[in-house]
Amino acid sequence: QGLTPARILRSDELNTAYGMETKMKKNVGGIDRILRIVVGLALIVAALLHYVGWWGYIGVVPLATGTTGWCPAYLPFGIKTCRSA
Secondary structure, X not given: OOOOHHHHOOHHHHHHHOOOOOOOOOOOOHHHHHHHXXXXXXXXXXXXXXXXXXXXXXXXXXXXXXXXXXXXXHHHHOOOOOOOO
């Protein structure tokens, strides 16, 4: 069957073809989640206090993934650090 241009427009088929889920299921939990929140906040505070450069605002990424419990970078590898997803 394959993916034709018309079928690519249907995201559910595209996601199924690549083994991805269309819903965001939690894949970050426990210590991983806590560390992400702490590191994210620390980077943002360090940037605000000029201890580090503007790059410290990258802390929003671990903060967001820690608070939502979902990390898109884990998807291709099938990594889950939470007990139930």
